[in-house]
Amino acid sequence: MPQANQLAHRDVLTTCPYCGVGCGVKASLQGGELSSVEGDREHPANYGRLCVKGSALHETLGEHGRLTQPRVDGVEVSWEQALTTTAQRLKTLREQYGNHTIAGYLSGQLLTEDYYVANKLFKGFLGTPHLDTNSRLCMASAVVGYKRAFGADAVPCNYEDLEEAELIVLVGSNLAWNHPVLYQRIKVAKERNPLMRVVVIDPRVTDSCEIADLYLGIKPGSDAYLFNGLLVWMAQRRKLDTLYLERHTEGFEEALEVAHQTAGSIAEVAAVCDIDPERLETFYYWFASQLHVVTLYSQGVNQSSSGTDKCNAIINCHLAGGKIGLPGAGPFSITGQPNAMGGREVGGLANQLAAHMDYHTPGALDLVSRFWATDHLTPTLPDGPGYKAVELFEAIERGEVKALWVMATNPAVSLPDAARVRAALEKCPLVIVSECAAHTDLLPYADIVLPASGWSEKDGTVTNSERRISRQRGMLPPPGEARHDWWIICEVAKRLGFSEAFSYSHPWEIFDEHARLSGFENGCENGPENGVDNSSIPGSPQRLFDISGLIGLGLEGYNALTPIQWPVTSASPRGTARLFEDGIFATSNRRAKLLAVHPQGPEQELSAAYPLRLNTGRIRDQWHTMTRTARAPRLMNHRAEPFMDVHPDDALAAGVDDQGLAILSSVTGEYRARVRISNAQRRGEVFVPIHWTDCFTKQARSSALIAGIIDPLSGQPESKQGAAALMPLPTVWQATLLVADGVTESSPWCASDYWARIPMQGCQRWQLAHTEQVDDWLAQLANWLPTPASVWSQDIVGGRLRAASIENGRLRWWLMIGPPCELPGLAWLEARFGDEVLSDKHRRRLLAGCDDGAVDAGPIVCSCHQVGQVTIANAIRAGDISIEALGARLACGTQCGSCIPELKSLIEEERPNARAKQTPNTEVA
Template identity: 50%
Template sequence: MERSSILNKTTCPYCGVGCGIEIATDEQGKTTVRGDTDHPANFGKLCSKGSTLAHTLVEEGRLLHPKINGLRASWDQATQFIGRQFQQILDQHGPGSVAFYVSGQLLTEDYYVANKLMKGFLGSANIDTNSRLCMSSAVAAHKRAFGEDAVPGCYEDLELADLMILTGSNTAWCHPILFQRIKAAKEQRPKMKVVVIDPRKTASCEIADLHLPIKPGMDVKLFNGLLHYLAEHHKLDTTYIADHSDGIHDTLTYARQDAADLDQVATACDLPVQDIATFYHWFAQHDRTVTCFSQGINQSSQGTDKGNAIINCHIATGRIGKPGATPFSLTGQPNAMGGREVGGLSNQLAAHMEFNASDLKRVKHFWKAPNMATHAGLKAVDLFDAIERGGVKAIWIMGTNPVVSLPDADQVKRALQKAQLVVVSDCIEHTDTSAFAQVLLPAAGWGEKDGTVTNSERRISRQRGVLTSAGEARQDWRILTDVARAMGYSSQFPYQTAGDVFREHAALTGLANNGKRQLDISELETLSDAEYDSLQPIQWPVMDDMGSDRLYGNGRFSTQNKRAQLVPVRSKPTAHLLTQQWPLALNTGRVRDQWHTMTRTALAPPLTAHKAEPYVELHPDTARIYGIQPHSFVKVSSQWGSVTLKADITDSIRPGDVFVPMHWNDQWSRNSRIGAVVNPAVDAISGQPESKHTPCLIEPWQPQWTGFLFSRKNRAVPESHYAAKVRGEFFYRYELAGTQPVHNWHDVLEQLNLSEDNLSLLYEDPHSKSYRCAWTDEAGIQACVFIGPADSSTIRDADRGWLSSLFAKAELSPLERKALLSGKSPAGVEDCGRTVCACFGVGEKTIRKAIKENNLTNAAEVGQLLKAGTNCGSCVAEIKGFL
């Protein structure tokens, strides 16, 4: 890409890797995105999601103006209304009656103002975040072990390790750039060992020397067994333990009682004894060991104990904060760590301070806060329970979609229906959550926002607002500031820029610190506006104008006695056990090309092609037991709810387990919000939900009809029982299935809310209940519909790739027009199949054909010929599967 007239540097808004981005805008206003080669997180590399960010910089679907009860309002009207409503509820019901629910999508400055307003001025600590759903168990484990929520390592450690353990982390899909760094290190040093611990055989297993498909919930057992093994084989660092830690006796006692017998560990974990022995031996032999853990560890009713079981093994071997030797929590969201820094969790104060008398006094004085909260607030799941019970009357939701993402998601719907006041700040107007809002506030989106984020290695990077905000959208910190002023707190909320907020946050981190807390960026509190604008990526703590790549390498920790704490833990059963009624274990998680609830990624056509519809993965043995056919419709249900999905039968998952992605929702599908099925059990310490183990049942679902709709116009998702909406470059596709019989083509159009006017082509077979029609005009094809019985081969085998290509044409040829309702491309037009490589748009059939015709033997040869797999590399494992 040639250098454009305007070039700005910012940070990616997706996962916690925190990749640097360059946004280039040419003279015609066209925006392109590329990796920042100077950024130390990614050195110019981007994954498929980051590479397609320019596709999401559109006004389509944006919330452009404030609304009160569905009517457009001015910003002054909206902020005054919110201020009055919150104050009235506070006066009538007290501080515990109001709450904020915020997001790791917010910038640190946004988070800071939200936390300050709620805890210091509204008088409640009822501010929690969707980071509760992904990182709070790691936070609690860090605090128990180190005395502070501080990740000891840095990304360089992933490249220096001799043993890399990925546990509960599909790094290849969820943190692709870090995976590429690990993969490159292994290619340079083939003796480097990689162990993947995951119930599923994921894309991360591409580089694994050992895969341990552990039984869900057994991680504490496995790592307790490791600690006992290390002790029995005299591989503990007794000097380090004596000099720098407490708790070794009780911790070893618990480990011995829980996991002393290798055969029992193997049985409990459902793993071969020899594989566990190999893992333990490798850990004992390699001083440079990094254990990366993420949602597979955290999202558990015993997630905190799992984190501490891992950290215990590192403390006991002295592998903390040393080059190539550290436990490493991989953050899910772009600013989950920044939110934790400023108190975005309900059980924290700002700047890693706590709800104790001295910290409360300091923060109250610093903020000049008249109504300082005195105790921890409600965590996410408890918060929405309290709303349904009526204890919390008002909720302000910022940049997140809890009706989709929280467990027992239908309960969240019930709660919001009962709330006295629901305020939603978002970029997108129509979400599953915004449907319940009395007040909608248009927030600035990525590319428009200005502030900072902190990635998984404690690196603060600037997100720069380089585009004009859509409509009347505003920065979140400014929206909050305006509401604070409307409530009478103008002097305590004087901010004019994001830099003003950042400087106050930086100053607070140094308050009464003196080395007590690792989080200290107080040297940055004197940055000028120009220095803030040009701030380069830097890791905290900041000392002598320098960042700190590693923590605790000197053996001094953030605890009161400066010693690490080994935490005795025992394995426990999962919160809800499998039963005869609910015999299968449901696991949820992310897919490669989508993000959270799809409000951004679904706008990028390259990202919708790999996994276009909501699906469930299940093992062939499970499929046989429950009578499930490949790609057929199934119903997945639990005691909390049910969804309808397509079946993906694969031996990459354990028999008896099922996996469903978390992303789909009512804006892009029907009856596929998996959050409605997930159990609401939480970790007793962290409050993080158990999203990796819900007892469930799977069974075939038989529709009366199936079909699809292509439309040049964006339409609401049809009200059929099953629907999945996919955005293409010039079209929208809707895969459909219904339970109501279709008797004629008039029924078809009525069910899909389509007009019979100007219908150009029609095929109907009342005997087989097959109907196909299309609308064309001088601008080309506008829409087409194919409907048929559930077993229709015409629907199943229709060449959707060819049909979608017609929408890129201004005019159809006579041959194309003739072939249109057959659903088959004319001779000579190749069907490329579903997209495998999102970065370069390479389809499965193209790859398979190239392999066969050119006798390709490895993924590198495929890449040389087709470019597939040569950018972010996330599809390489799939390409290897074809080989």
């Protein structure tokens, strides 16, 4: 009998595991299961709002597709054997080849407590500096930019600044899709304050442009020219804050001189950026004329071979105008992952040590060594930085690194030049993978697989983009033998002989140690904010990151911890909302530094062989490599297949059609996907999403197209500015195959030249295409599937076939030979896979794929309420020609709001076809 408390309803406040917004979530449990989620109305990051991904979190849970048992060399083993083997093999390689041959690769999906013990083990006790994180791929340039300018990796702003600003500048950030809750927050603020302006600077016309007062469609990679030009324009028009520059900064003269050399006039900048000079000057005037300006920037700026300089070009303009340390003002880098910042706090990057200390921080090595008491166990901490992500896999390829432990990430997909990364993994003597998903592109390379817990099971803290620490609370037990990452790391550490240093019994103990290290011999609390300079005290460097005010919470206090922004000290026990309000920075002389920025174009050069500029990015309803989001079928409906957005002129030149299949190629690989012809693309450029992997499609990994070129300062790859060629994929047939879950373990149709797997409720949808003709489809189906066709209809001349298999009254598979544009709406068929016994009526309609008279709802636009494009268009034609009217009729746009830009586009397209609604009791003259 279940215990009463297991059946009782309870709500748990936790944090969303997706982007860096860090939304609070209220999760409802009933009968020991997570039944629903909604936004936490009290959490200051989102005040109850959630995007469609967050709203579907409860749909991504369950044991299916989870790793539940440790494996060693492909064989399931006990935890004791897995842990002992892991420790023995690490120890053997370390003794044979040295400390520096061991490496770790972590993830912004880890909690801070996981990150902390991983960094402590690798750098503190294994003595290797080679511990990096996938945050290197999205945030590293922003980190270096902040450190060069402010002396610390310190985001100065908070989300309230988005509501206080007079001007918001979005640079390289499709906020509407990538950080939807912040986008909606800005949208509401703009409605409340009609004087607020928004500028979008992006090569693509994205959904974020819906709220833009000005759009600058710059040439990819030209951001630094644009902001250098802004600095010059401000100086020429006497729009500088000279008093702020004199009192609080250094380096302005050199920065301005270099900016003059590279961006001397509006005409020059407009030509380099390929934008209209008048629109450019409008932006310059708006920026220079307003004090309360927030510049939001993300991967579009960071993922470049000169991303750090681009970040500093932005920061220069804020410092020069005194637009920092004020409500509604500052350069605001938006993180991509839920705990990218928490990982940086504990030293998760290869060039960091711990607690925001670097190897070059005076006294840091000695300080951390004494705090961790490492000297009696290992010779010393590493005396210099380790290999950053791309360099790390190059070192593995060279044979320098012999052992790699990967946690909660998938470098076989996410790193550039993926074929080279996979070759390195194949060569590595020992690959250990801690993972919660049973099927990823990385697992085939793993010698040891350690099943980890996931969201709703993990317990710890994360830090969002505004420095806000929040609790992510465990609600459910991990499935099978899955364990928490911190526990796995500590158990391996004990078997390596480090029991005393890793004897934690709960995450609160790790957090407490993390807090103590942040304040250990830290002059920051009595330092810059009070004008006391302790930087000369040996072994006592001042560090802005300090959460010593959270020491000693204990289990009860840790469980009750509410969101709080660091620094948290005795002087600021309730946290710190905004940094640098007093104009005192974390540099040695307490002045911010303006950097001389020499703009550079992309290193991946275009050529006759590869003439298209390649851009990569995220889409609205998916996350990273889809291991979580693809578990919620409704999140697959908005963009079901991998695609490429192509300008109409480029499509014509390449001979590709809208919704046809095509190949993008580069010097490093190939990408196959469906074409979406779009005027939102600049001519000569193409966009592809980052999410698809070999688990979901054939050759649609965007990383295969990107060369391993990095920013020399940050080590961040140039993932936004590749070079590619476009050509059609000449298939002779296309097909849609729906297969009930559990019907077959193999997928022989994957030999097709194109395939994409789309999870649905109770079945898997496969889109297939091939370049060779099939002479006998019924024979082909007999080779593919274990149950024969029960009903079929074939047009041999037209090359069309529809067939289905029914076994014991249940639908087992359904097939249509023909292009996807001929598909009926698949919701009806999806429901039939859930029928225990097909009714006679449903059997008769099976080949049609829909009920008699049913209307296809079209591609899903509103994922929250599953409203299709055709349904929306019909409502508009019926007279619902506003967002409010569509929401009242169909509920679309009423939850997360992410679909509103598309709704507005549909309204504009269909408005000429709309009929006027009759108003009751209206007199007609």
